[in-house]
Amino acid sequence: MPDPAASTAPAAQLHADQIAYWNGIGGAQWVARQAHTDAMLAPVANLAIDRLAPPPNASVLDIGCGCGATTLMLAARLPEGRVTGVDVSAPMLTVARGRGAGIGNLAWLCADAATHPFPAGGWDLAFSRFGVMFFGDPVAGFANLRRALRPGGRLLFACWRKLAENPWMGVPLAAALPHLPPLPETGPEEPGPFAFADPERVRRILTDAGWRAPTITPGDVMLDLAGGQGLEAAVESATRMGAAARALRDQPETVREAAREAIHAALARHATADGRVALAGAVWLVASEAPAA
Numbered sequence: 001m002p003d004p005a006a007s008t009a010p011a012a013q014l015h016a017d018q019i020a021y022w023n024g025i026g027g028a029q030w031v032a033r034q035a036h037t038d039a040m041l042a043p044v045a046n047l048a049i050d051r052l053a054p055p056p057n058a059s060v061l062d063i064g065c066g067c068g069a070t071t072l073m074l075a076a077r078l079p080e081g082r083v084t085g086v087d088v089s090a091p092m093l094t095v096a097r098g099r100g101a102g103i104g105n106l107a108w109l110c111a112d113a114a115t116h117p118f119p120a121g122g123w124d125l126a127f128s129r130f131g132v133m134f135f136g137d138p139v140a141g142f143a144n145l146r147r148a149l150r151p152g153g154r155l156l157f158a159c160w161r162k163l164a165e166n167p168w169m170g171v172p173l174a175a176a177l178p179h180l181p182p183l184p185e186t187g188p189e190e191p192g193p194f195a196f197a198d199p200e201r202v203r204r205i206l207t208d209a210g211w212r213a214p215t216i217t218p219g220d221v222m223l224d225l226a227g228g229q230g231l232e233a234a235v236e237s238a239t240r241m242g243a244a245a246r247a248l249r250d251q252p253e254t255v256r257e258a259a260r261e262a263i264h265a266a267l268a269r270h271a272t273a274d275g276r277v278a279l280a281g282a283v284w285l286v287a288s289e290a291p292a293a
């Protein structure tokens with residue numbers, strides 16, 4: 001059954017837009033903010049990798065591995081195994097390669113995970129932290145990933161729950177919105193950070209793609225927007241990454257400055273004396289299995 005994406009844009013166009021984004025401004029922002037983002041999102045990495053619980057000799061495919069944070073963590077957990085990080089963003093993967101230099105059980109692949117002809121049954125486990133919500137045709141993409149796993153292989157990924165459950169993005173966005181012209185409508189199922197917020201949609205995509213019915217459980221974390229470096233660092237983070245940053249992109253400097261001041265005031269309410277600006281983040285941990293042959 002085709003996935004009824006809410007957008008009227010064709011899936012191929014949405015997919016191509018994402019690849020361009022991650023090789024353009026999106027990738028550049030992640031590269032520039034890699035250390036800060038790794039620290040901020042570490043609670044999600046820990047939660048998801050613990051839930052994956054890879055045996056020490058497993059082979060793991062890390063999908064949309066970006067600058068390699070979770071790939072490196074997985075490599076350290078697999079003394080007798082191996083991990084392959086795949087990402088479509090050349091600039092992000094360049095950073096990942098540099099960080100992984102000299103680590104023997106790591107490989108990198110610059111490819112579109114939704115369409116790349118992976119060796120069939122090449123991995124035991126597929127993992128992703130926030131790297132699987134950007135496929136224009138998610139059913140086809142997840143069918144492709146299923147073929148990359150051995151029969152009975154397991155999938156575990158983390159994706160965002162809805163914006164209202166993610167104040168770390170919602171608080172800066174709500175502060176910025178009064179200063180912005182109306183934002184373009186985006187369908188709730190368009191590729192993007194919240195594309196998998198609806199667990200029923202995720203369930204449908206995975207089963208249509210030939211995976212076993214998934215187990216979808218909530219994960220709740222506190223995310224320190226400041227990385228322990230105080231309010232200004234948190235404001236910088238909120239205006240460079242996440243929902244407010246996306247809304248502010250392409251706005252004139254006067255608008256950006258007014259929104260920045262509003263974000264500063266909103267985040268100040270969450271700043272603590274130890275330099276943290278921690279707000280709640282909410283993910284789904286989605287686990288499934290490739291059927292045995």
Ligand SMILES: C[S@@+](CC[C@H](N)C(=O)[O-])C[C@H]1O[C@@H](n2cnc3c(N)ncnc32)[C@H](O)[C@@H]1O
Nearest residue numbers: 022064065066087088089112113129130131134
């Ligand atoms: C939100 S970032 C997450 C990066 C990384 N997993 C992390 O948590 O640090 C999303 C990543 O998915 C990658 N991505 C998006 N579409 C992809 C595709 N079709 N194939 C492979 N990677 C893709 C992007 O290039 C980006 O690195």
